[in-house]
Amino acid sequence: MSTAPLPFTARPAPPPRSPGRRLLDRALARPSLASLVATVAVVVFFALQAPQLLSTGGVATVLDVAALLGIGGVAVAMLLIAGQFDLSVGVVATGSSLVTALLVSQAGWGLWPALGVSLAAALLTGLVNGLLVVSTGLPSFLVTLATFLVLQGTSIAVTEAVAGSGQISGLSSAAGWESVRAVFGVTVQLGEGRFRVSLLWWLGVTLLASWVLWRTRFGNAVLGSGGAPRPARELGVPVTRTTVLLFLGTAAAGWLIGTLGLVRLSGVQVDPVLGAEIEYVVVAVIGGCLLTGGYGSAVGASIGALLYAVAREGIVLAGWDPRWFQAFLGVLLLLALLANGVVRRRLLAVPRS
Amino acid sequence: MTGSQPPLPFEESFPGDRSTDAVSGDPTAPPAGTPVLELKGLSVRYGNVPALARVSARLRAGEVTCVLGENGAGKSTLVQVLSGVRRHDEGQMLLDGTAVRFRSPRQARARGIATVWQDLAVAPLLSVWRNFFLGCEPTRGVWPLRRLDREGARETTVRAMARVGVTDIDPDRPASALQAGERHSLAIARALHFGARVLVVDESSAPLTVSQHALVLQSVSAARDQGLAVVLVTHNTQYAHLVGDRFLLLAGGAVAGNLTRDDVDVDDLTRLVAGGDDLTTLVSVLRAAHPELR
Numbered sequence: 001m002s003t004a005p006l007p008f009t010a011r012p013a014p015p016p017r018s019p020g021r022r023l024l025d026r027a028l029a030r031p032s033l034a035s036l037v038a039t040v041a042v043v044v045f046f047a048l049q050a051p052q053l054l055s056t057g058g059v060a061t062v063l064d065v066a067a068l069l070g071i072g073g074v075a076v077a078m079l080l081i082a083g084q085f086d087l088s089v090g091v092v093a094t095g096s097s098l099v100t101a102l103l104v105s106q107a108g109w110g111l112w113p114a115l116g117v118s119l120a121a122a123l124l125t126g127l128v129n130g131l132l133v134v135s136t137g138l139p140s141f142l143v144t145l146a147t148f149l150v151l152q153g154t155s156i157a158v159t160e161a162v163a164g165s166g167q168i169s170g171l172s173s174a175a176g177w178e179s180v181r182a183v184f185g186v187t188v189q190l191g192e193g194r195f196r197v198s199l200l201w202w203l204g205v206t207l208l209a210s211w212v213l214w215r216t217r218f219g220n221a222v223l224g225s226g227g228a229p230r231p232a233r234e235l236g237v238p239v240t241r242t243t244v245l246l247f248l249g250t251a252a253a254g255w256l257i258g259t260l261g262l263v264r265l266s267g268v269q270v271d272p273v274l275g276a277e278i279e280y281v282v283v284a285v286i287g288g289c290l291l292t293g294g295y296g297s298a299v300g301a302s303i304g305a306l307l308y309a310v311a312r313e314g315i316v317l318a319g320w321d322p323r324w325f326q327a328f329l330g331v332l333l334l335l336a337l338l339a340n341g342v343v344r345r346r347l348l349a350v351p352r353s
Numbered sequence: 354m355t356g357s358q359p360p361l362p363f364e365e366s367f368p369g370d371r372s373t374d375a376v377s378g379d380p381t382a383p384p385a386g387t388p389v390l391e392l393k394g395l396s397v398r399y400g401n402v403p404a405l406a407r408v409s410a411r412l413r414a415g416e417v418t419c420v421l422g423e424n425g426a427g428k429s430t431l432v433q434v435l436s437g438v439r440r441h442d443e444g445q446m447l448l449d450g451t452a453v454r455f456r457s458p459r460q461a462r463a464r465g466i467a468t469v470w471q472d473l474a475v476a477p478l479l480s481v482w483r484n485f486f487l488g489c490e491p492t493r494g495v496w497p498l499r500r501l502d503r504e505g506a507r508e509t510t511v512r513a514m515a516r517v518g519v520t521d522i523d524p525d526r527p528a529s530a531l532q533a534g535e536r537h538s539l540a541i542a543r544a545l546h547f548g549a550r551v552l553v554v555d556e557s558s559a560p561l562t563v564s565q566h567a568l569v570l571q572s573v574s575a576a577r578d579q580g581l582a583v584v585l586v587t588h589n590t591q592y593a594h595l596v597g598d599r600f601l602l603l604a605g606g607a608v609a610g611n612l613t614r615d616d617v618d619v620d621d622l623t624r625l626v627a628g629g630d631d632l633t634t635l636v637s638v639l640r641a642a643h644p645e646l647r
Contacts, residue, residue, distance in 0.1 A: 215500040217490045224487045227476025234458040235488035295478040347478055347527050 031288030032300030034339040038286070038332070039307040046314030053310070053317050060193030062309045067202040068257050070305035073283035074209045075253035077301035079246045080284050081213070083226035083293025084133060084140040086247065088125065088148040090277040092254030094270060095155045096122040097262040101168040102159070110175035119255050125151065126251025130244035148277055159270050169267030177266075185263035198260045202302070205253065209298035222246065227294025282329065283308055286336040290344060307332070385415025389582040390435070390466070390551050394444035397430050397606075404430040406607045407444065412551060412582040417573060419593040420586045421626045422603035428586050429471075431603070432555045435584065436468035437461030467544030471555040473536040477529035482510040484528045485543055513542040517572035534565030541572040545579055552576050556587040570596050590626050594619040602626060 027033055043053075052058050072089045079086050096118040103114035129147055133140045159166055171177065186197045213219040224232035225239045233239050262268050287304030289296030311332065315325050390412040397405040405427045412418050422428050433439040434446070437455030445452050448464060455461040458468065475484045482503075491502040491509070507524040514522050519538045531539060537554070544552050554573060561569065573596050577583050587593050593600065600617065602610035602625055610625060617625070 211500075215503075217492060217499075217501065220483055220487060220490050220501065223479050223483065224476050227479050228474050231470075231474040232476070232487060234462070236459050236462065237488045290478075294476055344478070347529055 031295060031297040031343075032303055033288070034336060034343065035287045035300050035303040035307055038335070039303055039310065042307055042310050042314070046310060046318060050314060050317035050319070053314055056191035056193035058193075058313065058317060060190070060195050062306070062313045063199055064196055064309075065312060066302075066305045066309035067196070067198040068260060069279065069283055069308055070202045070302045071198075071205050071253050071260075072250075072257055072280035073287065073301040073305045074206050074298045075250040076280045077284040077287060077289050077296050077298055078209055078213065078222060079140075079250055080281070080289040080291065081226050081293060081296040082222045082243060082246050083229060084243055084246065085144060085281070085291075086129065086140065086250045087144040087277050087281070088129060088151065089250050089254040089257070089280045091148050091151045091155070092122050092125055092251050093258035093261065094268070095125070095151050095258070096255040097258035097268045098155050098159055098168070098270065100259065100262055101171060101268045102162060104171055104174045105168050106162055111171070111180045112176045115180065115259060118258070119252070122251045122255035122258075123248055125254075126248040127244065129251070130247030133247070134240045134243050156270050166270040167267065169265070171262070172266040181263055184260050196260075196264070198264075201256060201260065202305075205256075206298055206302045213298055218242065218245075223294060225293075279308070282333055285340070286332060288336075288340060288343075290340055295344070304336075385413070385580065387414045388412065389414050389449065391447040391450075392444070393447065395431075395434065395441050395446065396443035397434060397439060397441050403606050405434070405441070406605075408603070408606075408608050409444075410601050410608070410611065412584060413599075414550070414582050415577060415580045416598040417577050417583045417585055417596050418599045418601055419597035420584060420601045420603060421588065421590060421593055421622070422609075423588070423626070425605075426603040427606040428588075428603055429555070430606070432468065432553055432584075432586055435461070435466060435551070435553050437466070462549075465548065465550035466553065467540075467547070467549035467551070468553040469537055469540040469544070469555060473533060473540065475528040475531070475536055475539070478527050480525050481514075481522065481528050481531065481539065482506045482524035485510045485513065485524075485539060485546075489547060509546065510542075513546045514538060516545060517542045517575045519568060519572075532565055533561055534568035537569045538572040541576055545576055545581070549581060551582045551584070553584045554586065556585070556589070566592055588626070590623040591619060594622055 046053050050058075053062070072093070076086055076089060099118035099121050100111070100114045103109040103117060104111060109117075125147060129140070129144055132138070132143045132147075136143070156166065159168070184197065184201075188195045213222060221232070221237045221239070221242045224235075224237045225242050229239060258268075283304040284296065284301045285291065285304070286307055287297065287300030287302070289301065308329070311328055312322075312325050315328065316322055388411040392408055392410045392412075395405055395408045396403065408427070408431065410418070420428050420431060430439065434441050437458045437460055440454055440456070446454065448466075453464065455464070455466075461468070476487065479487075483506075486506050486509075491505050492499045493502045493505075494500050510524045511522060514520070517538045519535055519542070522535075528536070528539070541552065541554065552573075554569070556569075570592060573583055573585055577596070577598075585593065585597065594614075594617075598614055600610070600612045600614075600622060601608060602612070612622075612625075
């Protein structure tokens, strides 16, 4: 196929870049690069301050913290890539574990049916979030902030009213406890560290999300919905369905986090801490997701969770006042935002003709 | 054009402008000159203000119809109606002789009308091949292991871009690395690949360099040679005359002229688009002030 020659010709191709330069470009184009570098730096720093961080016990604690954060962070990262936001993961975690615990302790249900019902309740929350966002076109930050407040208030009030206190325990005598514990709570002792099965869930969620994002049509729809919503819609990308499904995904992740916590404590404690809700978003942003959508990765969010956990445990093990952690996290977030901005500008720079 | 098709009459009088022996890729395309899309007395009103008033035109396969006019002449409204963003209030739009009324751009696209928008929107951080296939990704394997055919998609993207004259492209680069002309080419290549029959190109609002313009015109003529009915909306008569077969002049929402390449040369065309008298006055004033101008 030859096209009609025109009286003037197109610009000659630019000279090819050197292989080293191309490799650098490729590396910089990866959303997770900055968080990986930062994690290595933080691990080295705290390993010098507190060598016990690298003992099996220290590693087990870090990974344990990272696992739950990572599951939520990965789900939120997928949503951020599609240009949306979810504040309600944490409260869905608490809420769904409360539903399970109440059904078991108050109504005498078996654990498995109770878990099924709480999963359905969590998915319903996700569905409401998703449908509200796509039907009203309101910013998902505000919509999920509203559902977060509603659920937070409701769960505290209902638990106090039904159970008489903010704490429900003693689930280990319920029917199905052994099998539930095998799936969500089994641990392995290696040296002085106790590794929990939540690690495998974290790994599984990260791998699944990563595969879905980069290797499936759904993943391309996620990237397209966040990167260019109007053209994506015109090209036939099911933006609405994708968004709702992603909200279902974060709700399911919230349920998983809640269930893992529930089985670990064999009970649930309602903890009215405001601010813990934001940490999944922080983790995703540290992992390289842009708040504007269209860019980010699941692996990055997992690395972000690891970074978060290393910093938190490192500060404790180094014997510092744990309250420094928040300040440290703020600095980290700021650095991540700046690094993401640099990467984005670099990628968006249109070559001059 | 395939060898069996006679060159169009006007091409003989402009042998320098284009080759008549360009090869068509699609043997099933209708012979050049068949009207694909026909507009009959199309009217669009915004409230009481007419944006298009009884516009009639025929868009033929294998021809480039240039829509020319000043700002506010109704060019954008025409693009919106053709691409399904807006519905017309009166008149008919006939696709292969059947009246159609699109409810959405997606519907228009499904019927084979592809539009290259003025803003050339791409997902900037997404790679070129992911942008190319956005919404129609090729897959392999069976569910739940159905996955993107990434190698195939990359190859197809490179091939499709080469078809419209953009060679040497790295399909893994983010689309933001493409220049405006190349984004035009990407959209046109996509339309060609997915079997569009009508291609509406709304010229970029961003200023294009000459070489970027060359890319656009090159891909427009590639689409023409594949037998598409091309609508090129522009205000640059110089470029329009290089590739256009027919010129639809709009003024105040109505058709002010429907000319073929035989009817006008580029100066006449410019004069007509600029409203004739205004430009003549301008030229005479300039010449009076600067006698060295011819």
